[in-house]
Amino acid sequence: MFNSIALVGGTHGNETSGIQLIRNWQQFGLPARFDELNVSLSIANEAALAANVRFVEEDLNRQFTLAGLANESRAKEAVLAKSLNQQLGPKGNSKTDFVIDIHNTTSEMGATLIILEVDEFHTQLARYVKHHMPEANILVEDEKPYLDHGYLCTTGKKGVMIEVGGQPQGMLREDVYLLTQTMAEVILDFCMAYNNGSISTDNLPQCEAFRLGENVGFPLDENGQRTAMIHHALQDSDFKPLMPGMPVFRTFDGKDITWNSDKETYPHFINEAAYFKLDVAFATAQRIIL
Amino acid sequence: MFNSIALVGGTHGNETSGIQLIRNWQQFGLPARFDELNVSLSIANEAALAANVRFVEEDLNRQFTLAGLANESRAKEAVLAKSLNQQLGPKGNSKTDFVIDIHNTTSEMGATLIILEVDEFHTQLARYVKHHMPEANILVEDEKPYLDHGYLCTTGKKGVMIEVGGQPQGMLREDVYLLTQTMAEVILDFCMAYNNGSISTDNLPQCEAFRLGENVGFPLDENGQRTAMIHHALQDSDFKPLMPGMPVFRTFDGKDITWNSDKETYPHFINEAAYFKLDVAFATAQRIIL
Incomplete structure (x- = not known):
């Protein structure tokens, strides 16, 4: 059961589609069908937003390793990560069942769901998203254990990222915005179905996914x-x-x-x-x- | 006659196609057919490049009004503008016959030549560019006298801008790079033809252009x-x-x-x-x- 879900935008301050989606849902409310879910909406790095940059001193979305959260760094994003970890986590013993962190990219990746584990739950999620949003891509980054990632979304018991492109930094395209909104809604639809017990791997068709390899320079x-x-x-x-x-x-x-x-x-x-x-x-x- | 031509990139530090073109021509040389032209190649704002930003404190490409060049501002780009004005200008009494300043934009503007005056010379230039590069757009910003603009290119006796898009800030697309290179070469071809006396408005077909109106918010x-x-x-x-x-x-x-x-x-x-x-x-x- 998902008793608490956190939707986060602005982990990178110049990734505008997630920021705008959070702001709009804060203003207009989530679609009414999600009323029974307990969803918090937040902007992670307001200082980076104000400066229209990815980050002020260090990449916030690399700060959330257990070692990083325990160190004494005074870098702006290191301090912010400790505060967000208290708010959303704490990582490894989290009060939040599911953290969904929204990003965009200049690459033409369309609407991509990034999952960090391949287990029963994430397989169901991936199949559900692909079934209800066939244009979505599923990217699997399971090259190390979930808790070893430095991503903000790992503050949750479970965590995924939405990554949509192509969109230049610091501006908003309607097509990218709508793909972002659709994927966020499909994930919340999955949470509803999961809570209702209507999800099982058996009743969802298998889906294509891509397992991360390595960076090419x-x-x-x-x-x-x-x-x-x-x-x-x-x-x-x-x-x-x-x-x-x-x-x-x-x-x-x-x-x-x-x-x-x-x-x-x-x-x-x-x-x-x-x-x-x-x-x-x-x-x-x-x-x-x- | 053009005795001195300045090709400038990096007036905005995150507009990568012009920066890369200047660096490549510095390394490999200009195409041999331009050997008889006296072309200088320079990067305007190295500090903004290093920081991967449009500008460090103020927009460099708004600093070159006569009032701006005379003021006492200590802002980094205000100081830089005075130095560039000595190197390329001085504006109003310039040692450089023609300054060509290279930009890119996230907008899908294709290869756009921006001219600031509509006189015999610029009409010839626009027609020549459009004739030899039919996919080019000609944008006319003549809402005020040439010397009243704050653009870097106005340090030259004549000055134009190349503006190519769409390309996100801080990265390089091959299609945008090639359009940038092609337009720069066509402008230099025009300079050769102009110097040889083989240009007249009469032997170039009229061309479509767009005169700037106003900004819409x-x-x-x-x-x-x-x-x-x-x-x-x-x-x-x-x-x-x-x-x-x-x-x-x-x-x-x-x-x-x-x-x-x-x-x-x-x-x-x-x-x-x-x-x-x-x-x-x-x-x-x-x-x-x-």
Whole structure:
């Protein structure tokens, strides 16, 4: 049973669609069909919002490891994380049954549900979302135990992220906003059905998902300067199969660099602006069935 | 005759396509056909680049009025503007014949040439660009005299801007990069032809252009909070005719707001992220023939 659900926006201060959705639901209320759910609505990083930046000093969505929450850092987001952990968590012994944290990306990832565990519950959730919102993507980041992640949503007993794109930082597109709203509502519909006992894995069809692989960096020269950009054939092709030999980068002197692997991958977070300074070009994934 | 041409990128530190083009031409050289031109390449605001922001304290591309260049402001970009004015200008008595300043936008404006005067020279330039790059748009901002603008490019005897989109801030798309490169090359081709005396208005066909009207703001409530977003029918429709009665905004409680005017306009800078905090939704324009 979900007795308490937290919907959070503004974990990154320039990801506008989740922020606007939270504000609108605060003003107009949630759709009436969710009246029986106990849902809190909050904006995580108001200071980053005011400054129109992802974060002021450190990435808030990397602060929520148990070690991070126990350290003495005085960085603005480290302090904020401890406060949010008291409000939503505390992590590992949480008063909140389910934390849903809303993000957006400059990558063309459409509406993506990010889950951090593959167990009965998350398999049901993923199948339910995919069944009721076929255009959704399911991304699985279970490369380490749930509590080892530094994500804000891990303050809940269970936690997931909504990630929608493409949308530039600091502005709002109606298409991205509507996908965000739809996915949030489908997840809350699932919570209602789960509470009513009407969910079982058996009555939901299996679904496609993508298990996170690793980050692929931009090619750099000996001075650490980038020598290539994302190839136009890869740009905006998130979650589409990238086959061996297909172009990945175009160098600034006009040559193609191809996917030099013996198997296909499913790239995502392609050309995400927040990772550009880190020289991360995209992440790989393996296609799986849940 | 153009004896000195300045190509500038990074006037806004998170507009990556112009920055990368300048860096690549610095590394690989300009195309050989431009060898006879005297072209300087520079990055305007390295501090904003390092911080991955549009500007550190004030918008650099609003500092170059004669009054602004004469004042005592110690803001980082005000100080930088005075230094750049010595290097490129001084404005009103410039050593540089032509300053070409390269920008990008989150709006779907394609490759846009912004000119600040409609005289014989700029008419030739606009027609030449449109003739050799038919996908280009010509935007005319001649609502005040050339020297009254605060733009960096007005440090030159003549100055124009290249504005290409849509591209999120702080990342690089190959399509936007290539449009930027193509427009820069076509402008330099024009300079060669102009120097050779092979340009006259008579031998270039007339072209379509758009004369800047005014900014249209987002609808706000009594607390200054936005009540609507750009309508999906308007999003990405830069320079397409917006007719009376067509939808412009979608309110957060689901109503459409239409273009309430008795004549068409040509919206651009639709949903530009840099203007979002200023509550500017788009700019209007009138279609003209040059």
